[in-house]
Amino acid sequence: xxxxxxxxxxxxxxxxxxxxxxxxxxxxxxxxxxxxxxxxxxxxxxxxxxxxxxxxxxxxxxxxxxxxxxxxxxxxxxxxxxxxxxxxxxxxxxxxxxxxxxxxxxxxxxxxxxxxxxxxxxxxxxxxxxxxxxxxxxxxxxxxxxxxxxxxxxxxxxxxxxxxxxxxxxxxxxxxxxxxxxxxxxxxxxxxxxxxxxxxxxxxxxxxxxxxxxxxxxxxxxxxxxxxxxxxxxxxxxxxxxxxxxxxxxxxxxxxxxxxxxxxxxxxxxxxxxxxxxxxxxxxxxxxxxxxxxxxxxxxxxxxxxxxxxxxxxxxxxxxxxxxxxxxxxxxxxxxxxxxxxxxxxxxxxxxxxxxxxxxxxxxxxxxxxxxxxxxxxxxxxxxxxxxxxxxxxxxxxxxxxxxxxxxxxxxxxxxxxxxxxxxxxxxxxxxxxxxxxxxxxxxxxxxxxxxxxxxxxxxxxxxxxxxxxxxxx
Ligand code: NAD
Numbered sequence: 001x002x003x004x005x006x007x008x009x010x011x012x013x014x015x016x017x018x019x020x021x022x023x024x025x026x027x028x029x030x031x032x033x034x035x036x037x038x039x040x041x042x043x044x045x046x047x048x049x050x051x052x053x054x055x056x057x058x059x060x061x062x063x064x065x066x067x068x069x070x071x072x073x074x075x076x077x078x079x080x081x082x083x084x085x086x087x088x089x090x091x092x093x094x095x096x097x098x099x100x101x102x103x104x105x106x107x108x109x110x111x112x113x114x115x116x117x118x119x120x121x122x123x124x125x126x127x128x129x130x131x132x133x134x135x136x137x138x139x140x141x142x143x144x145x146x147x148x149x150x151x152x153x154x155x156x157x158x159x160x161x162x163x164x165x166x167x168x169x170x171x172x173x174x175x176x177x178x179x180x181x182x183x184x185x186x187x188x189x190x191x192x193x194x195x196x197x198x199x200x201x202x203x204x205x206x207x208x209x210x211x212x213x214x215x216x217x218x219x220x221x222x223x224x225x226x227x228x229x230x231x232x233x234x235x236x237x238x239x240x241x242x243x244x245x246x247x248x249x250x251x252x253x254x255x256x257x258x259x260x261x262x263x264x265x266x267x268x269x270x271x272x273x274x275x276x277x278x279x280x281x282x283x284x285x286x287x288x289x290x291x292x293x294x295x296x297x298x299x300x301x302x303x304x305x306x307x308x309x310x311x312x313x314x315x316x317x318x319x320x321x322x323x324x325x326x327x328x329x330x331x332x333x334x335x336x337x338x339x340x341x342x343x344x345x346x347x348x349x350x351x352x353x354x355x356x357x358x359x360x361x362x363x364x365x366x367x368x369x370x371x372x373x374x375x376x377x378x379x380x381x382x383x384x385x386x387x388x389x390x391x392x393x394x395x396x397x398x399x400x401x402x403x404x405x406x407x408x409x410x411x412x413x414x415x416x417x418x419x420x421x422x423x424x425x426x427x428x429x430x431x432x433x434x435x436x437x438x439x440x441x442x443x444x445x446x447x448x449x450x451x452x453x454x455x456x457x458x459x460x461x462x463x464x465x466x467x468x469x470x471x472x473x474x
Contacts, residue, residue, distance in 0.1 A: 004033045004183040006040060006202050009047035010195025012187065015040065019202055021180055024090035024321040025311040025356045031088070033179045036201040041171075041210040044199040048142040048169040049216050051196030056139045056167040060120065066192050067116035067161055071109045073188040078105050083313070084181040085153055090320035090357070091275055092312030099274035100312065108157040111455075114439035115161040118460045122469075132471045137464035139167030140242055141218035144211040146232070147182070148224040149175040149323050150278045150379075156182050158454050159221045160198065166463040168219070169197050173211060175224075176204040177324050208232070215239050219463065222246070223280070226403070226448050233451075244452035244462045247445055249280045249405025250377045252398035253434055254420060255296065256391065256411035257289040264410055265299035271408070271434035272300075272383040273307065273361055276319050278327070281406040281428070281435040281443075285374055286385045287394045293387040297365045300385065301346035304361040311356070321357040322380055328357040331380030338364050338373040338384070349382065369400050377403065391420060399425045404447035408434035427453070 005012035018032040036044075055063070074081065082101040086093050092100040126133040145159035152174055163170050174182040179202045186200040201207055205228070212220055212235035219242035222232050226247040236243055253271065255264065271283040288296050312320035322328040328351055335349045348360030361381040367374055373384050388394040398407060407426040409417040414431065421429040427445045430436065437443045437455065444453030452462050 001029060002031050004031060004180055005187075006034045006036060006044075006183070007186045007190055007198070007200045008040065008044045009199065010190050013040065019176055019179065021088055021178070022324070023087045024323050025313070027355050027357070031180050033183055033202045036203045036207050038210055040201050041207060041214065044171045044201050045142060045211070045214050045216050047196035047199050048171050051194060052139075052141055052169045054194060055164075055169050055197050058167070063165060063167065064116040067112055067165060069192045070161075070189055071112035071116070073192065074105060074109050074112065074185070077184070077188060081105055081153065081181050081184060084184060086312045086320075088178040088180045089149060089152065089323050090312055092317040092320050094315070094317070095312070095320075096274045096307065096318040097270040099270070104151055104154045107154050111154070111157050111439045112161050115165055115460065118162075118165065118457055120166060120460060120464070129473060131473055134469045134471075136467045136469060137166065137461060138467050140463060140465055141168060142216060143168045143170045143219045143221060143463065144214070144217045145170055145172040146208045146211065146220065146222045146224065147172065147174045149177040150275060150280070152178040153181045153185060155223050156185065159223070162454070162460045163221065163463045164193075164197065166460060168463055171199045171201060171211060171217070173201050173203065173207050176202070209235060212236055212241075213238060217241060219243070221462075229450065242462075244454065245450045246280065246454060247405075247448065247450040248377045248403060249445065249449050250284045250375070250401050250403040251281055251406040251408070251426070251434065252285045252287060252401070252424070253283045253408040253410060254391075254394045254398055255286065255288045255292070256409065256413065256416060256420065257291065259292060259296070259410060260412065261292060261296045261299055265296060265303060267433070268296075268410070269300055269303040273304070273319065273381050274435075276322060277381045277383070278323060278379050279435060281437070283383070283408065283434045284378060285398070286383060287388050287397055288385055290387040290389055293365065293385060297346055297363055297385040300383070301363040304347040304363050307361050309352075309358055309361065319361060319381060322359055323357070325357060327379060328359060331359055331378060331382055334373045334376065334378050334380075335362060335382055338367060338371065338382075341367060341371045343367045343371070343373065343384070369397050375401065395420060395423050402448045403445070405445040405449035406430065406435060
């Protein structure tokens with residue numbers, strides 16, 4: 001079994017203690033990653049702190065050139081990294097609608113190139129005979145990045161590249177379930193970046209908490225559950241760290257009356273089930289007019305029954321296993337509760353016998369708000385399809401949730417769809433699509449789905465502080 005190190009100050013670090021990383025399709029370890037103790041957290045933060053002045057003073061164009069070189073390293077090592085992502089997450093190499101490990105690598109490369117070139121020039125607010133006023137963006141210092149297990153490499157890139165682009169140094173702590181591709185990526189990056197600019201420690205919540213509490217960390221960028229995000233906010237208060245929190249979602253989609261069911265069903269299925277439903281902005285609750293709910297749910301169930309579920313290393317697999325036993329248990333418990341509440345399963349709904357955390361993709365009707373499967377984030381391949389009587393009711397039900405990450409409206413009447421979209425309480429709303437993000441458009445949650453945004457100029461600015469410079473003339 002291959003062993004992967006942590007990376008501190010530009011060198012690989014072995015610790016003699018390891019995290020065993022389980023392949024969720026086989027339920028057996030396939031790699032080990034060196035695990036951090038408190039001394040490694042301190043050493044990584046110290047290395048990042050020591051590297052900060054030099055990196056912050058490096059001209060932006062030179063930093064950008066190094067980031068483009070990082071994208072080149074991802075490209076040159078794509079097949080190896082894809083395989084690591086598939087083995088540690090269970091996500092198929094190709095996947096449903098090509099949303100698999102290949103897309104994770106392709107997205108990571110695209111995000112790196114676009115983010116490297118985002119402008120961060122001073123803004124001139126006033127320039128007249130009296131004075132010139134400029135707004136400058138300065139790096140914050142040491143950024144700690146804490147990532148989840150569902151898109152480990154892509155989310156690492158979403159955190160690291162804007163942080164580095166803005167002149168910060170970084171310590172990343174990947175999820176204890178999926179640190180392998182991140183370790184390999186940081187190794188590749190260290191051949192390009194100066195020592196200490198990008199460091200990696202591995203471990204569970206205790207390592208994340210140590211970073212959150214560390215007095216020499218200036219900002220936390222976190223993607224993960226709302227529960228953990230609240231803990232991080234508490235921990236960060238001690239030294240008033242800056243925060244970007246990308247948290248859980250329970251995205252609603254509303255299909256407006258008169259929909260073309262045949263045309264919409266494959267798009268809705270892809271939105272709900274890519275990566276086995278384990279994406280923050282997957283479609284997680286679908287509201288359909290009562291006149292069409294049975295027809296659309298039956299179409300979705302037919303797609304679910306035909307989806308190819310299996311080990312994502314094999315060609316043609318669309319849905320892999322759940323990433324870990326705990327997530328499979330959550331999905332199984334939600335399915336059980338849905339049955340007890342009168343939910344009708346038109347497809348799937350049970351864990352598969354045998355090895356691997358596989359779950360038969362499920363379409364459930366007969367439920368509404370007030371049941372666990374609708375109110376809670378399932379983060380798995382089980383979608384409630386909910387009937388509504390009129391559009392006002394659909395909007396009310398969609399907004400009746402503490403989360404507010406994404407939402408969607410589906411209709412050929414784009415004007416009506418835009419009106420409804422504007423009333424949804426979420427950070428991103430899509431019309432006739434769901435969950436597609438892009439590196440130049442800000443993305444983040446409202447309500448309890450997060451604080452701040454990633455991507456685009458606004459996302460880059462989250463890794464800076466403002467310095468206003470006023471120059472008096474005469
Ligand atoms: P999680 O919150 O359990 O873990 C995320 C990370 O936090 C891991 O690295 C973990 O080790 C670390 N952690 C745990 N306890 C900590 C603590 N006390 N202090 C600091 N760090 C700690 O989340 P998960 O199960 O890995 O990911 C799934 C969740 O992530 C879902 O809710 C999903 O919606 C959300 N998510 C959100 C987005 C987004 O952009 N909004 C993207 C992907 C995933």
